[in-house]
Amino acid sequence: MSVATELRADLKAAVVASTDVMLPLPGRLRPRALIARTFGFALLVVGIFTMPSLLSRAGPTYALAVGVIVAMAVLSVSVLGWIGEISMATLAQMGMGVVILNYLQRHGVAFAAIVPIAVLASIPVSLVLGVFALRLRGVYFAIATLAFATLAQKSFFSSYLGTEGGFEKPLVRPSYLASDKHVYYLEVGTLVVVAVICYLILRSPIGTRLTALRDSEMAFAVLGHSPARYKLFTVCLSGAIATLAGTYYGILQQVVPSNYFAPGLAIAYFAYGVVGGLGSVGGAIAAGLVFGSTPRYLETLSHGKLVGYDLFFAAAVALIIILWVPGGIAALGRRIWRRIEGVPR
Amino acid sequence: MSPEVTNYRTARAAHTAELRPDPEKMARFAPLRARLGALLAEGTGPTRSTDRTEILAVSGLSIRFGGLQALDNVDLVARAGEVTGVIGPNGAGKTTFFNCVSGLYPPDRGQINFEGQPLKGSVVSRGRRGLGRTFQSPRLFSSLSVLDNLALGCAVAESAGRTYTFDSTLARLDRAERAERIARLVGFRGDLASPASGLAFGDLRVIEFARALCAAPRLLMLDEPASGLDVEQADDLVALLRRLADLGLAVLLIEHDMAVVMGVCDVITVLNFGTVLATGTPEQVQSDENVIEAYLGRSA
Numbered sequence: 001m002s003v004a005t006e007l008r009a010d011l012k013a014a015v016v017a018s019t020d021v022m023l024p025l026p027g028r029l030r031p032r033a034l035i036a037r038t039f040g041f042a043l044l045v046v047g048i049f050t051m052p053s054l055l056s057r058a059g060p061t062y063a064l065a066v067g068v069i070v071a072m073a074v075l076s077v078s079v080l081g082w083i084g085e086i087s088m089a090t091l092a093q094m095g096m097g098v099v100i101l102n103y104l105q106r107h108g109v110a111f112a113a114i115v116p117i118a119v120l121a122s123i124p125v126s127l128v129l130g131v132f133a134l135r136l137r138g139v140y141f142a143i144a145t146l147a148f149a150t151l152a153q154k155s156f157f158s159s160y161l162g163t164e165g166g167f168e169k170p171l172v173r174p175s176y177l178a179s180d181k182h183v184y185y186l187e188v189g190t191l192v193v194v195a196v197i198c199y200l201i202l203r204s205p206i207g208t209r210l211t212a213l214r215d216s217e218m219a220f221a222v223l224g225h226s227p228a229r230y231k232l233f234t235v236c237l238s239g240a241i242a243t244l245a246g247t248y249y250g251i252l253q254q255v256v257p258s259n260y261f262a263p264g265l266a267i268a269y270f271a272y273g274v275v276g277g278l279g280s281v282g283g284a285i286a287a288g289l290v291f292g293s294t295p296r297y298l299e300t301l302s303h304g305k306l307v308g309y310d311l312f313f314a315a316a317v318a319l320i321i322i323l324w325v326p327g328g329i330a331a332l333g334r335r336i337w338r339r340i341e342g343v344p345r
Numbered sequence: 346m347s348p349e350v351t352n353y354r355t356a357r358a359a360h361t362a363e364l365r366p367d368p369e370k371m372a373r374f375a376p377l378r379a380r381l382g383a384l385l386a387e388g389t390g391p392t393r394s395t396d397r398t399e400i401l402a403v404s405g406l407s408i409r410f411g412g413l414q415a416l417d418n419v420d421l422v423a424r425a426g427e428v429t430g431v432i433g434p435n436g437a438g439k440t441t442f443f444n445c446v447s448g449l450y451p452p453d454r455g456q457i458n459f460e461g462q463p464l465k466g467s468v469v470s471r472g473r474r475g476l477g478r479t480f481q482s483p484r485l486f487s488s489l490s491v492l493d494n495l496a497l498g499c500a501v502a503e504s505a506g507r508t509y510t511f512d513s514t515l516a517r518l519d520r521a522e523r524a525e526r527i528a529r530l531v532g533f534r535g536d537l538a539s540p541a542s543g544l545a546f547g548d549l550r551v552i553e554f555a556r557a558l559c560a561a562p563r564l565l566m567l568d569e570p571a572s573g574l575d576v577e578q579a580d581d582l583v584a585l586l587r588r589l590a591d592l593g594l595a596v597l598l599i600e601h602d603m604a605v606v607m608g609v610c611d612v613i614t615v616l617n618f619g620t621v622l623a624t625g626t627p628e629q630v631q632s633d634e635n636v637i638e639a640y641l642g643r644s645a
Contacts, residue, residue, distance in 0.1 A: 205500070208493050212486040219484035219553075222447055223560055224472030224501035 033341035040337075048188050052181050055297065061180040063296030065252050068187040071288025072194065072245035074272045079198060079238040081278030082207075083231055084214040085137070088146035088266040089129055090242045095157050095261035096125055097246020102161075102171055111174045111251065115190075118247045119240045126239030130232040137217075149263035157258035171254045183252050190248070191285065194241055198281045201237075210234060268311060275318045277330025286329045290317065396425045399461070400564045400595035401446065406455030408445055415441045416452070417619045422612075423564060425510075428586055428596040430610035430627075432603075434640060437616040439599045440481055443566050446597075447471055447478050460563060473505040477562030481569050481599075483549040487542040491533070491552055494541050495524035498559025507561035511592040515561075524559055531555040532581045546573040554582075558589075565589070566597045571605045583609045607631070615640060 052061040073090055080087050100118045101111075109117070132144040177183050201207050209230055213220045217227050250256055276287030294317075295310030306313075325332045401423040408416045416438045423429045431439050444450040446457060448468040457464040459474060486494050499520045502509070509515040512530075515523050525537055531551050535544070544552060550573055557565060567586075571579045579602065586609050590596050600606045606613065607627045615622040615636050622640065623633040630636055 208489060208497065211488050212493075212497055215486040215488050216484040218449070218468075219480070219486065220497075221468040222449075222472050222478055223498055223556065224469055224505060225497065226469045 030342070033343070036337075036340045040340075052184060059297040059300035061184050062252070063293045063300070065180050065184040065187055066296055067289040067291075067293030068184065068191055069245050069249045069252065069288075070269075070272070070292025071285045072187075072191055072241055072248070073269055074276055074288035074291075075191075075194065075198065075281065075284040076238045076242035076245065077269055077273035078276060078278055078280060078284035079234060079241065081273065082202070082210045082214065083133075083234045085133060085231075085234075086139075086142040086145075086270055087129065087235075087238065088142055088263060088270065089149045089152075090238075090269050091261040091263065091266050092149035092152045092157075093122060093125060093239050093242035094246030094249060095152065095161070095258070096122065097243040097248075098171075098250040098256045098261075099157070099160055100243070101247045101250040105172055111177070115244070115247060118243050122239045122243035123236055125243075126236040127232065129239065130235040133231045133235050134228050146263055146266065149261075149266060153258060153261060153263055157261055161256060161258040171250045171256070173251055173254065177251060180252070183248070187248050187252075190244065194244070195281050195285060198237075202281070206230070206233070268314060271318050272314070275321050275328050277328030280328070280330030282333060283328050283330025286333065290329075396593055397427065398425045399423075400425050400459065401464075401597065402456075402458040403442075403446065404456050406442070406445060406452050406457065408441060408450055408452045415619050416445065419455070419616070419619070419621055421614050421621070421624075423595045423597045424612075425563075425593050425595050426590055427611040428590045428598055428609050430606045430613040431597065431599045431616060432601075432606055432613060432640075433616035433622070436618075438619040439616055440568055441619075442616070443478060443568055443597075443599065446566065447476060472560065473501060473507075475505075475507055475561065475563035476566070477557035477560050477564065478566035479550070479553045479557055479568055479570060481572075483546075483553045485541045485544070485549055485553055485556070487540075489541055490538050491528070491535070491541050491544070492521065492524055492537040494552060494556050495528060495537070495559045496520050498556040499523050502559065502561035505561075509561045510563060511558075511589050511594050524555075527555050527558050528552070531558065531585060532578065547575060547578050550574060551578070562594070564595045564597060566599075568599045569601060570598070571600055571602045579605060 051064055055061075055064065073094060076090050076093070077087065097118050100121050101114055104114045104117060105111075129145060129148065132148070133141055136144050173183070177186060202210075209220075209225060212225070213227055213230050221227050249260075253260075272287045272291045273284060275291075276285070277283030291310075291314045295306070295313050298306045298309070298313065321328060321332070325335075327334075399422055401421070403419060403421045406416050406419040406421075407414070419438070419442060421429070421431070421442075431442060433439055441450065445452045445455075446464070448464075448466070448471045459471075459476065464471060464474075464476075486497070489497075501507075503520070512526075515526060518526060528537060531554050533548060533551050533555060535548060541549070541552065550570060554567065554570060557567075570586075571582055574582060583605055586596055586598070590611070598606070598610065610627055612624065613627055613630045614624045615630060615633075617639050623630055623636045625633065
C-alpha cells in the first residue's frame with residue numbers, strides 16, 4: 001500500500017470515527033432524550049445571546065466574533081471530509097471573501113448585497129479546485145490545493161491586500177454593524193443557518209451519496225452515480241462557507257493584510273478540523289470556537305503576556321484531544337450526549 | 346532452468362490442481378440443475394425467456410500494461426438468457442477484461458458493443474446503460490446500512506429509467522420494498538437496517554450482488570461471486586444465477602470454483618496469458634485438449 005493510499009485510508013477512518021452513528025431523529029425519541037434535547041437547545045440559544053456579556057470580564061466580544069469566523073472556516077474544512085478530501089486552500093478562499101468585500105464596497109455595493117454576491121462569486125474559484133478534485137485524491141489533492149493557495153497568495157493577495165497591513169484599503173462597517181457585538185450576532189445567525197443547511201444535506205439522499213462516494217468511489221461510479229457531480233457540489237459548498245467566513249472576517253477586522261491568509265496556516269485549520277472530528281458539523285463548530293476564541297481570551301487575561309501563543313495553545317489542546325478521543329470533539333460530544341440521553345452504547 | 350521459472354511452474358501446477366473440477370462438487374450441482382430444468386419445463390416456475398439477443402459482443406480486445414500484454418485480441422459474446430463463464434488461472438486477464446468492459450481501463454484496441462451499440466463513455470454512463478458488476482473484493486459502502494446500499498442501486502434504476510428484466514413487478518414497488526425483495530431474492534436473511542460494515546464476508550458478497558441487481562442491469566458481471574460463500578450459499582447462488590439468466594438477464598461470470606462454473610454456465614471462455622484458449626459449452630471446454638493441457642490437467 002502506498003503512503004498516499006495509507007494516508008487516504010487514515011483520513012477515511014478519521015471521518016468515519018467522527019460520523020459513525022448519528023443520534024436518532026426527533027419523533028423516535030424517548031422522553032428523557034426529548035427533555036435533554038429541549039433543555040440543550042434552550043441552553044444553546046441562551047448561551048448565544050448571553051455569551052458576550054458572560055465573557056466580558058475575560059475579554060472583548062471581538063474574541064468570540066473571531067471564534068465564530070474560525071468555526072465557519074473549520075466547518076468548510078470539515079465539509080470536504082464528507083468526500084474524504086483535505087483542502088489547503090481554505091484560507092485562500094477566505095482571502096477571496098475579503099477581496100470581494102473590498103472591491104464591492106469601493107463600488108458602492110451595500111454589505112447586505114455583498115454577502116450573497118460573495119457566496120456566488122466563490123463558485124468559479126471552487127470549480128477550479130473541483131477540477132483538481134476530479135483528477136486527484138487524498139494527499140495529491142491536498143498538495144494541489146496548497147500550490148493553488150501559494151500561487152494566489154504570491155500573485156494576487158500580496159499585491160491587492162498588501163503585506164504591510166493593507167491600510168490603504170480599509171474595509172467599512174455599515175452602521176448596523178458598528179460594534180463587535182453586532183458583528184458577532186450576525187455571524188452567529190449566519191453560522192446557525194449554514195450549520196442547519198449542512199446538517200440537512202447530511203441527512204438527505206445527497207448525504208447518503210456523499211458517504212457512499214467516500215467509502216468507495218469506484219463502486220459508486222460503476223453503479224451509475226456520478227462522483228464528479230457530488231465532488232463538485234461538496235467543493236463548492238466548502239468554498240462558499242470559506243468565502244463567507246472571509247467576508248465576515250473583513251468586516252470584523254476592517255484592515256486585513258495578505259499574511260493573514262498565508263498558505264501554511266491552512267495546516268492549522270486542517271488540524272482544527274481533525275480535532276473537531278472531520279465530517280462533523282457540530283464538532284467543527286466547537287473546535288473553531290475553542291481554537292479561535294480561547295487564545296484571545298488568554299491574551300486579555302494574561303495582560304498581553306500570552307500574545308503570539310495561539311498556535312502553542314492550539315497544539316497543546318489538539319494533542320490532548322487527539323490522544324484522548326481519536327474521533328475528536330464530535331466523538332466526545334456524542335459520547336457525553338448519549339450518556340445524558342440514556343442511549344445504550 | 347532458473348529458480349524463478351521452477352517456482353512459477355510449481356505454483357502454477359498447484360493452482361491448476363485447485364481448479365480441477367471436484368467430482369463430488371459436480372455431483373452436488375447435478376440434481377439442482379435437473380430440478381431447475383424440470384421446474385422450467387413444467388411451466389410452474391418463472392417463464393423461461395427465449396430471447397437470446399447478443400447483449401455484449403467484444404471483438405479483438407487488447408490492452409498492454411508496460412511490458413505485459415494483459416489482453417490480446419480477446420473475443421467474447423454474452424447473450425440474454427445465458428450465463429457466460431470466464432475462467433483461467435490467476436493473471437490470465439479475467440478481471441482486466443471486466444475492467445475494460447466496465448470502462449475502468451481504456452483498451453488499446455478492440456470493439457465492445459452493448460445491446461448492438463458501441464460501448465463508449467465513462468464508467469458512470471456504462472452503469473446507467475445497464476452494465477452491472479461486482480468486484481473480486483466486495484466493495485460495499487461500509488458506512489451505510491444494507492438498505493441504503495441497495496437503495497442507491499434502486500435510485501440508479503429510477504433515474505436512468507431502467508426496467509427490471511428479471512421481475513417486472515419490482516417497478517411497482519417503492520424503493521425500500523424493492524430493495525428488500527431483491528435482498529431476500531439473493532438469499533440475505535439479515536436485518537436490512539444493520540450497518541454494512543458489520544456483515545460477514547459471505548453476506549458482503551450477497552449484498553454487493555443484490556446492489557448490482559437493484560440497478561436493473563441488462564448485463565451482470567460477477568467477479569468470483571462464490572468465493573467466501575459456504576456450501577449452502579454457493580448452492581443458492583447457482584440456482585439464482587440460473588434463474589436470473591432464464592428470466593432474460595445476461596450474466597458474465599468469473600469463477601474459480603469449477604463446480605459452480607460447470608454447474609451454471611451455458612458457455613465458457615477460457616483465458617490464458619491474456620488470450621482466448623477455448624470457447625464452448627462446459628462439456629466442450631472440459632474435453633478441449635488445449636484447456637486440459639494448459640489449465641485443467643490430465644487427471645480432470
